[in-house]
Amino acid sequence: MALPPTLRVKLSSEAAGAIAITPVVSQDLALSELLQVLLAAAGYDVARVRDLLERGSVVNGATRYRWQGFQAEESDLAAALAQFPRSDPSLLFNxxxxxxxxxxxxxxxxxxxxxxxxxxxxxxxxxxxxxxxxxxxxxxxxxxxxxxxxxxxxxxxxxxxxxxxxxxxxxxxxxxxxxxxxxxxxxxxxxxxxx
Structure with missing residues (x-):
């Protein structure tokens, strides 16, 4: 299945504290923005990011992201992740x-x-x-x-x-x-x- 350009994502608070009712916000999120969140949670690991996309849920900081999970082709996902920087030990401090x-x-x-x-x-x-x-x-x-x-x-x-x-x-x-x-x-x- 080809990767969708945008996904409908539900955002909710995971902040610890007293019992509170927080609203769930739904918004269309570009795939690149969601991938940024997934990379922060899983690192640059295509298999782990693919697994998170399939599950349809991730917690980043105090926010839970939920979406309709889907299976992504590893080659499509690798191509989408190629736009993000990777660790580069040869990089000099600027x-x-x-x-x-x-x-x-x-x-x-x-x-x-x-x-x-x-x-x-x-x-x-x-x-x-x-x-x-x-x-x-x-x-x-x-x-x-x-x-x-x-x-x-x-x-x-x-x-x-x-x-x-x-x-x-x-x-x-x-x-x-x-x-x-x-x-x-x-x-x-x-x-x-x-x-």
Whole structure:
């Protein structure tokens, strides 16, 4: 059976909490949008995506997607999935495409967007984002995330680099964020770069 260009999908909330009645929303979803959701759940695995299409249901985050399940030819599905990016270990880090960084340690996690960390304090020439990218100049490629729609790069931090990042926190325009970074013990940074 050829793949349909659009599917009627029912969306409902799977958020945990007290007993609540949430509306079920029906909408026509392009096949490419549904495949993006399925890739986030199953990864780039044609057999698993095919199985999910046949089942007609998947949960992504706090949303359940339901549709009339159907059998897809493996060759048609492989051709449809070919439009999506795949992990590419040969990819080099491009700081200009980096949109988000997550400083991580055993008990610490601080998430920064390029926009937030890129704001400069008055009379400062550099931003915290500049300092962060300078310390993480050659991160290691990990994978492409369909959920984030970005490539993940990881830079390990030795004690000296972690200390320089804590010291550079004074460049941040937000004092609460500065305090979180100064108090954190970070051992690596995750860098997310769009393609």
């Amino acid at each position: 700081a200009a495409k980096c949109t988000r960084a997550v400083l991580r340690g055993r008990a610490a996690r601080v998430e920064l967007t390029a926009q937030t960390a890129g704001r400069r304090r008055i009379l400062r020439r550099r931003s915290y984002w500049d300092a962060l990218l300078a310390e993480c100049a050659a991160p290691e490629y990990r994978e492409y995330s369909y959920r984030e729609r970005a490539d993940l790069f990881v830079a390990s931090l030795d004690a000296g680099r972690a200390a320089r990042l804590r010291e550079a926190a004074k460049l941040l325009a937000y004092s609460a964020l500065e305090q979180q970074i100064r108090c954190g013990a970070f051992d690596h940074v995750e860098l997310w770069a769009r393609r």
